[in-house]
Amino acid sequence: MGAEGSTGLTPGFGAERGGTCFRAAVPLGGRLSLSGWSRGGGAARGSPYLRSQLRLPGAGPLSPGLFAMGSLLLCSLLLLLAVLTPGPGDSPPTPSGTSAAFWVRLSPEAVAVPPGDSVWLNCSSSCPLPASSSLHTQLRQGRTLRGPGWVAYQLLDVRAWSSDVRCLVTCGGETREAKARVTAYKPPNSVILEPPVFQGGEYTLRCHVTHVFPVGFLVVTLRLGGRVIYSESLERFTRRDLANVTLTYAMRSRPGDLWQPVTCHARLNLDRLMVRSTSAPETLGAFAVSPTSKALASTSIAALVGILLALGATYLWKYPAMGSRV
Known part of the structure; x- marks a missing residue:
């Protein structure tokens, strides 16, 4: 130098x-x-x-x-x-709170409750400082609880059979959402199969499904032994209250069906939830008769007994007179 x-x-x-x-x-x-x-x-x-x-x-x-x-x-x-000048392989750091790793979750994603009950949904995100967080739904909202990275929302008196819920979170100028579905349902109080009635060469099967909701998602099935003999979907019913359902089916009698067990099955198909109920089994008997036939048989028996009693009384009335002649 x-x-x-x-x-x-x-x-x-x-x-x-x-x-x-x-x-x-x-x-x-x-x-x-x-x-x-x-x-x-x-x-x-x-x-x-x-x-x-x-x-x-x-x-x-x-x-x-x-x-x-x-x-x-x-x-x-x-x-x-x-130090401040980046090298060839360096990249500027991502500002905190941007959408580089920004996600939103709403849990549970699918939940089913009895009609009139309440439910909690939790909305969480990876945004450290979200600008806003809100829940969009037609259901009535109750309390709200908050914590680091999450917000819990309460939904009250759920009566709609199915409701979509969205949680929106805004972070770094960008808004993202997560979805969930709330379903209200009521499994049947009971599924009852009446004893089969035989008349005119066929069996009448009658099944009762009580206090079920929603009826539009109900499927009622009759089984004979291990096979399905009849099934019906009630999707045409759109009422939003508890209901009783009665299914009646007439089945032709076949020799191989005698003494076979019959059962009635009720199934609610609620998207990702399946609710099943089954009746007690009934047996196809050879002497199953209809209520009308039973009433007719009872009347006939009563008439026959009356005739026998009248004949006996007549005989007893005549017997003393014959003895006095002897």
Whole structure:
């Protein structure tokens, strides 16, 4: 390093990317030549990143410590620039709260409750500082609870058979949503199969499904042994209250069906939920008769008993007269 006097260079601060910073001390009236930020060697070797010439005026006295302080500040500035300047493989950091890793969840995604009950839904997100969070639904809302990254919403008096619920969260200027479905249902109180009635060469099967909701999602099935003999979907019914359902089916009698068990099955298909109920089994008998036939048989028996009693009374009335003649 050329100067108008002896110049001593001593290492100053270590720098990133393999650079070395130097500070110099020069006599008064001399000329200072700074070579800094060389890679892999001293200032005389390698390619300097910055080279400047500083001419010191010799007119007035100037303290050497002032020059040392100036060179120290210059090295600090160069180090700061090196740290802030990204390298070829660096990328600027993602600001906190942006949509780079922003998701929203609403749980449970599907829930079923009896009509009139309440339910809680939890809306969570990965946004550290969401601008807003809200629930969109036609159901009546109750209390709201909040915590870090989540909001819990209460839905009251659920009576609609199916309702879509959306949770919207805004983060970093972007709004995302999650969906859930709330279903209200009531399984049957009972499924009752009446004893089969045989008349005119066929069996009449009658099944009662009581207090069920929603009827439009009910399927009633009759089984003989292990096979389905009849099934009916009640999707045409759209009423939104509890109902009783009676299914009547007439089945032709076949020799192989005698003494086979018959059962009635009620099934609610509620999207991802399946509710099943089954009746007690009944047996197809050879002497199953209809209520009309039973009434006729009872009348006939009563008439026959009356006739027998009348004949007996007549015989007893005549018997004493025959004895007196003898």
